[in-house]
Amino acid sequence: EAxxxxxxSHSVIExxxxxxxxxxxxxxxxxxxxxxxxxxxxxxxxxHFVKESKQDESGMPNNRFLAERTGGTYSTLKVQPAELxxxxxxxCASSPLGSGRGHNxxxxxxxxxxxxx
Amino acid sequence: SQQGEEDPQALSxxxxxxxxxxxxxxxxINNLQWYRQNSGRGLVHLILIRSNEREKHSxxxxxxxxxxxxxxxxxxxxxxxxxxxxxxxxxxRSGNTGKLIFGQGTTLQVKP
Numbered sequence: 001e002a003x004x005x006x007x008x009s010h011s012v013i014e015x016x017x018x019x020x021x022x023x024x025x026x027x028x029x030x031x032x033x034x035x036x037x038x039x040x041x042x043x044x045x046x047x048h049f050v051k052e053s054k055q056d057e058s059g060m061p062n063n064r065f066l067a068e069r070t071g072g073t074y075s076t077l078k079v080q081p082a083e084l085x086x087x088x089x090x091x092c093a094s095s096p097l098g099s100g101r102g103h104n105x106x107x108x109x110x111x112x113x114x115x116x117x
Numbered sequence: 118s119q120q121g122e123e124d125p126q127a128l129s130x131x132x133x134x135x136x137x138x139x140x141x142x143x144x145x146i147n148n149l150q151w152y153r154q155n156s157g158r159g160l161v162h163l164i165l166i167r168s169n170e171r172e173k174h175s176x177x178x179x180x181x182x183x184x185x186x187x188x189x190x191x192x193x194x195x196x197x198x199x200x201x202x203x204x205x206x207x208x209x210r211s212g213n214t215g216k217l218i219f220g221q222g223t224t225l226q227v228k229p
Contacts, residue, residue, distance in 0.1 A: 004159075031215055033215070033216070033217075035217075035219075041221070042219050042220060042221045042222070043160075043205065043207075043219040044219070045216045045217060045218070048214060048215065048216055050214075055214050056214060056216055059216075091159065091160065093160075095215060104148075104209070104215045105150065105162045105165055106150075106162065106215070106217065107162065108152070108159045108160035108161070108162070109159050110158055110159035111159055
């Protein structure tokens, strides 16, 4: 069974440009999470989808970030326009729904390393 | 401030020795999880311990949880060079929907 995949693995863009990151969760996983690790800091939660609905987007830094999960399968995270402080590694994770609170292991993708110059 | 703080931040040991990493957190939790990240790779789930559990084992890993002290420890016994990685604890807070709060991690180097 394929794990969580993310594309691209690495993106280098200039300040002001737009970048779209993609995450394909494990098939059948209704929960999908985005996290980010900025250099030297801890991994921080960005948002959580249940199927196609945003369950919690409290971690989204500002309105330059837009996440979608049309159809409840793969998700995209768009940064527009990108700023220098957006550089970091963006992780996606998924987990099945209905395992019960307190029992959920999250399966992480390899991450997308974003560099904004 | 971010909850989930590990110590030490960096640990260097010889192969065969045991490695102990600690994690503290601030609020009540549903569970606490430990993850490993090899350089340039994704996070790999190691073990999950629920708030009503005190100790859990998985292979060479032993995790303890003390909810009264809001702390956890990860022990890797008989370490191997392949255990070299960064280790993170993450908490799933009570009332949340699975959102994980991560610590800054412990970088472990196991010398052959």
